[in-house]
Amino acid sequence: MKKNYALVLLSVAALTANAQQINGDFDSEWEKCVPWDSKGNTVEKGVQPQGWHMANVVMAGEVGEKVTRSAEGEPANYAVKIKNIYNSLAKQNIPGYFTLGTPWATAETKGTAVQNSDGGVFGGKQFSFHPDAISFDYQRDNAKGADEQATVVAYLWNGTWTQKDVPGNTAVGLTSWGKATCVDMVNRDRNVLGINETLTGGEVTKTDGATLVASLEHPITESTNGEWKTDTIPFIYIKGCEEAGVENINVIFSATNYFGAPGDIKPGNSLTVDNVKLVYYHALSSLKPTDNYGFDVDLDFHPETYNYTVNSTFDEDWTTVGYTKKGVGATVDAAYDSTTGQYVITVKGEDYDEETNPEAKSVYTIQYQKAAPTLTSLSVAGHEFITVGNTSTAFTATGKCYVDEVSYVASSENATVEKTYDEAEKKLTVTVSETGCSSTVYTITFEGKSKDAAYQIPNANFENWTDDESAKLAEGWNSFDTAAGLFASFASMSPMPQQIDGYSGNGVRLVSKDLWIAYANGNLTTGHINMGNTNPADASNYNFTDRTDVNGNMPFAGRPDAFEVYARFTPGTAKALTDAEKEEGKEEPALQGRVQLIIHKDAAYHDPELAEMAADKVASASVLIPATAEWTKFTGEFNYAADATPEVQYLLASATTNPVPGASKDDQLDLDELHLIYYSTLEDLQIDGKTIEGFDPAKTEYTVESELTDALDKITFEKKGVGARVEKDVDQTNNVCTITVYGNDYDVNAANKTVYTVKVKRVASINSISADDAANRKVYTLGGVRISGKPAAGVYIVDGKKMTVK
Missing domain, CATH: 2.60.120.260 (Galactose-binding domain-like)
Known part of the structure; x- marks a missing residue:
C-alpha cells in the first residue's frame, strides 16, 4: 500500500x-x-x-x-x-x-x-x-x-x-x-x-x-x-x-x-x-421528526443519507425532531431556520477542528414546507385587530381608516408586507409575502361611520342601560366587554360596570377584582380598553380613542372650563409590596378612585398618557375621589395647552377604581351626574382701566357716574370661560352698555348666557374756581360744608350741582 x-x-x-x-x-x-x-x-x-x-x-x-x-x-x-x-x-x-x-x-x-x-x-x-x-x-x-x-x-x-x-x-x-x-x-x-x-x-x-x-x-x-x-x-x-x-x-x-x-x-x-x-463518529444513529400536528414522520433514515423532506409545515409548538447521536463524544447542534424552512442538525465528532480536521462533521437537513408568513400584530389607529387565538384574516370596522397609522409585525423577519387602500370600497388590504411560500392576505373593511361632535358626554348621567340580563350601559361608554388588544379574548374575566341607584336616578358602580394572576381595576371609558398584557402595569394596557370604531370614540366640539361629578368611594385592599419594592422605599399606593377627561387632537390618544403624544393634547381635567360614604360632588378644572385650537378634536373620558394599575382589589367607585361646565360670566369689568366698584361675576346690573364724554367706550371686560364668546352693545341715547357672555356650548344650550348692563351717569366738571367766583357762588363740600375761598381740587356742590374742580 x-x-x-x-x-x-x-x-x-x-x-x-x-x-x-x-x-x-x-x-x-x-x-x-x-x-x-x-x-x-x-x-x-x-x-x-x-x-x-x-x-x-x-x-x-x-x-x-x-x-x-x-x-x-x-x-x-x-x-x-x-x-x-x-x-x-x-x-x-x-x-x-x-x-x-x-x-x-x-x-x-x-x-x-x-x-x-x-x-x-x-x-x-x-x-x-x-x-x-x-x-x-x-x-x-x-x-x-x-x-x-x-x-x-x-x-x-x-x-x-x-x-x-x-x-x-x-x-x-x-x-x-x-x-x-x-x-x-x-x-x-x-x-x-x-x-x-x-x-x-x-x-x-x-x-x-x-x-x-x-x-x-x-x-x-x-x-x-x-x-x-x-x-x-x-x-x-x-x-x-x-x-x-x-x-x-x-x-x-x-x-x-x-x-x-x-x-x-x-x-x-x-x-x-x-x-x-x-x-470518532460524527453521525446520527436515529432521526425521528414529527409534523406540525405532532404526529411521527417516517423518513426511511440511514446514517449516511443527509437530506430529507417532510410534507408538512414546521410548528414551533407541535413539531419535534428526535435524534440519537452515534458518537459518544460527538456534539450536536440543531435548529429550525424559518428563512429556509429547514431543520438543520450538525453533528461534530469529538476530533473536529475547523482548521486541522474540518471533515469530522455531518449535516442532516430536513426540509419542511415553508409556512405562509402571517402577521402577529395588525393595528390601525391604535386598534389591534389580531388577538390571541384569532386566526381570522378578514375584519370589519365601523369607523374610519387611517392609512398613515397602520402598524404590523410579521411572523418572519424575511417577509415583505404591502398595504393598499381602496377608497371606493373603503377596504384596507395587507399582503404578507415571502420567497418560497404562499402569501397571506388580510383585509379590513371600514364602514366609515362617525358621530357628530358633542358638547356633553352622552349618557353621562348613567340613566340608559340595556334591558337584557347583562345590563350594560346603553350608549356613550365602554368597558372590558368591547376591549381591543392582543389579550382581548380574556376580557370576560375582568370586572364589568354595574347598574345602581345613583345620586339621581340610575348610577354606575366600578369594582376592582382579584383575577389570581393580577388585580384588575374597574374601568369605564368613552374610548376602548386595550388589553395588551396580563400585567396591569404594562404599557400595552390603556384606554384609547378608537377612531376605527364609531362606538369607541367621542368627537368633541366644546372647550369646557370644568366638569363636575357626583361620586362615593369604598376602598378595598392594597396589593402588598414585594421585598424589593420595600427595599427601594416604595410606599403603598393611596386607595382612591379617579375620573379624568382628556381633550385631544385627531389621534389615538392614550390614558395613561404617553410623553410622545403630548403634542396631541388639547386640555385635561381630573378629580381624585377619596373614601366617602355619601354622594359628594367633585369638580375638576381643565388646563389648556397654549396652542390648542384643532379643527378636529375628541374627548377621552376614563373612570377607574385606582389611578395606579393593579394596585388594589375589592374597591368600589360609584358615579353619577357627570356634567361638563362652560362658563358664561365675566372675570372682571372695568371702566377707564379700573374695576367697577362692587363688581361680582354674579351681579349683572351696574350704574356708574363719570364726567367722561366717552365713558361707554371705555368700558372693558375679561371673560371667565376659555371658550366663551362676548358681545358688547352701546346705547348712547340712554347711556347704557350691554355686555352679553355666551358659554361655549350656547349653540346647543341657549340658556347658557349672561347679560351685564352698565348705565353711565355723566357729571359736569370745571377746571377751577377763583376766589371771587367762590364768593359769588354757593360752593359746598360733599359733606355739606361751604367753601368761602378758592376750593382745592375735588368734587363739590356748586350752585346745587355736583362739579369736579381740577
Missing part, C-alpha cells in the same frame, strides 16, 4: 496539534527499545516506534521489528511486525505484542526449570477524549498454528489502580530458585479491566471514583495470506459511563491470544500492523 508523501508530512504535523489521536502510522523515526523490569534494566533490545513499546525481552529476544511497506523509490512507509518466539534457554514460548503502555515479564529459574512466569502491560498514555472505535491495517500469518488467534485490546479509564508486590523481572538461579524483585505496579491491564484470574502479586487498591470507561477485545483468527486488510473495532462503553471523564488510554496488539494460556502460544505466528487510528 502506498502513502502520499505530502499526506504523511501533513499527518505528522497534525498529530502534534491533535490530542485526540495516537501516533499510529509508525513512519517517524523509531527509537531504541529498553525493556522495563523491576530491577531497572538499561540494556537495549531492538527498536520501537515513537509512543509505543515493544514487548522485547533482554534475555529472551526480540518479538517486534520494523518492516517496510513502501516500494523502492517511494517515501518511507513503515509498519510494526510482532511474532511469537521460542526461548530455548528457558524452554518457553514468548508472546509477541506491542503497546502504548509498558510491557513487563517475570519468571524465576533454577537451572533450566522455570516457575512463576507472568507478564503483561501496565500504564498507558494520558488521554482525555472518547473515541468510538479503533481502525488499523494488518497482515496475519498463522502458518505455525492456524488455531491461534491474534488480539487487539484497548481501554479507556480514569483514576488509578495500584497492585502491591508484583514480581517484575527474570530472576536466574543455577542451583536454587531465583527470587524476582517485587514492585507496586500502577494501572496494570488486568486490574483496570477487572480480569483477576491467575493474578500474581499482592493487594489491589484504587483511587476514589476510578472507573473503567470503555474497552474492546477483538480476535483476529484467519491468515490474510500476505494481503493487507483494514478493520474497525468499536469501543464498548460501560453503561452509565458515556459522559464520564477519561484520563488514560492503552492499546495492545498481540500476535497471540493476549489473555490466553501460555500453552496456546504458537512460535512463528505473526501480526503486522499499520495506520492505527482512533475513530
Whole structure:
C-alpha cells in the first residue's frame, strides 16, 4: 500500500496539534527499545516506534521489528511486525505484542526449570477524549498454528489502580530458585479491566471514583495470506459511563491470544500492523421528526443519507425532531431556520477542528414546507385587530381608516408586507409575502361611520342601560366587554360596570377584582380598553380613542372650563409590596378612585398618557375621589395647552377604581351626574382701566357716574370661560352698555348666557374756581360744608350741582 508523501508530512504535523489521536502510522523515526523490569534494566533490545513499546525481552529476544511497506523509490512507509518466539534457554514460548503502555515479564529459574512466569502491560498514555472505535491495517500469518488467534485490546479509564508486590523481572538461579524483585505496579491491564484470574502479586487498591470507561477485545483468527486488510473495532462503553471523564488510554496488539494460556502460544505466528487510528463518529444513529400536528414522520433514515423532506409545515409548538447521536463524544447542534424552512442538525465528532480536521462533521437537513408568513400584530389607529387565538384574516370596522397609522409585525423577519387602500370600497388590504411560500392576505373593511361632535358626554348621567340580563350601559361608554388588544379574548374575566341607584336616578358602580394572576381595576371609558398584557402595569394596557370604531370614540366640539361629578368611594385592599419594592422605599399606593377627561387632537390618544403624544393634547381635567360614604360632588378644572385650537378634536373620558394599575382589589367607585361646565360670566369689568366698584361675576346690573364724554367706550371686560364668546352693545341715547357672555356650548344650550348692563351717569366738571367766583357762588363740600375761598381740587356742590374742580 502506498502513502502520499505530502499526506504523511501533513499527518505528522497534525498529530502534534491533535490530542485526540495516537501516533499510529509508525513512519517517524523509531527509537531504541529498553525493556522495563523491576530491577531497572538499561540494556537495549531492538527498536520501537515513537509512543509505543515493544514487548522485547533482554534475555529472551526480540518479538517486534520494523518492516517496510513502501516500494523502492517511494517515501518511507513503515509498519510494526510482532511474532511469537521460542526461548530455548528457558524452554518457553514468548508472546509477541506491542503497546502504548509498558510491557513487563517475570519468571524465576533454577537451572533450566522455570516457575512463576507472568507478564503483561501496565500504564498507558494520558488521554482525555472518547473515541468510538479503533481502525488499523494488518497482515496475519498463522502458518505455525492456524488455531491461534491474534488480539487487539484497548481501554479507556480514569483514576488509578495500584497492585502491591508484583514480581517484575527474570530472576536466574543455577542451583536454587531465583527470587524476582517485587514492585507496586500502577494501572496494570488486568486490574483496570477487572480480569483477576491467575493474578500474581499482592493487594489491589484504587483511587476514589476510578472507573473503567470503555474497552474492546477483538480476535483476529484467519491468515490474510500476505494481503493487507483494514478493520474497525468499536469501543464498548460501560453503561452509565458515556459522559464520564477519561484520563488514560492503552492499546495492545498481540500476535497471540493476549489473555490466553501460555500453552496456546504458537512460535512463528505473526501480526503486522499499520495506520492505527482512533475513530470518532460524527453521525446520527436515529432521526425521528414529527409534523406540525405532532404526529411521527417516517423518513426511511440511514446514517449516511443527509437530506430529507417532510410534507408538512414546521410548528414551533407541535413539531419535534428526535435524534440519537452515534458518537459518544460527538456534539450536536440543531435548529429550525424559518428563512429556509429547514431543520438543520450538525453533528461534530469529538476530533473536529475547523482548521486541522474540518471533515469530522455531518449535516442532516430536513426540509419542511415553508409556512405562509402571517402577521402577529395588525393595528390601525391604535386598534389591534389580531388577538390571541384569532386566526381570522378578514375584519370589519365601523369607523374610519387611517392609512398613515397602520402598524404590523410579521411572523418572519424575511417577509415583505404591502398595504393598499381602496377608497371606493373603503377596504384596507395587507399582503404578507415571502420567497418560497404562499402569501397571506388580510383585509379590513371600514364602514366609515362617525358621530357628530358633542358638547356633553352622552349618557353621562348613567340613566340608559340595556334591558337584557347583562345590563350594560346603553350608549356613550365602554368597558372590558368591547376591549381591543392582543389579550382581548380574556376580557370576560375582568370586572364589568354595574347598574345602581345613583345620586339621581340610575348610577354606575366600578369594582376592582382579584383575577389570581393580577388585580384588575374597574374601568369605564368613552374610548376602548386595550388589553395588551396580563400585567396591569404594562404599557400595552390603556384606554384609547378608537377612531376605527364609531362606538369607541367621542368627537368633541366644546372647550369646557370644568366638569363636575357626583361620586362615593369604598376602598378595598392594597396589593402588598414585594421585598424589593420595600427595599427601594416604595410606599403603598393611596386607595382612591379617579375620573379624568382628556381633550385631544385627531389621534389615538392614550390614558395613561404617553410623553410622545403630548403634542396631541388639547386640555385635561381630573378629580381624585377619596373614601366617602355619601354622594359628594367633585369638580375638576381643565388646563389648556397654549396652542390648542384643532379643527378636529375628541374627548377621552376614563373612570377607574385606582389611578395606579393593579394596585388594589375589592374597591368600589360609584358615579353619577357627570356634567361638563362652560362658563358664561365675566372675570372682571372695568371702566377707564379700573374695576367697577362692587363688581361680582354674579351681579349683572351696574350704574356708574363719570364726567367722561366717552365713558361707554371705555368700558372693558375679561371673560371667565376659555371658550366663551362676548358681545358688547352701546346705547348712547340712554347711556347704557350691554355686555352679553355666551358659554361655549350656547349653540346647543341657549340658556347658557349672561347679560351685564352698565348705565353711565355723566357729571359736569370745571377746571377751577377763583376766589371771587367762590364768593359769588354757593360752593359746598360733599359733606355739606361751604367753601368761602378758592376750593382745592375735588368734587363739590356748586350752585346745587355736583362739579369736579381740577
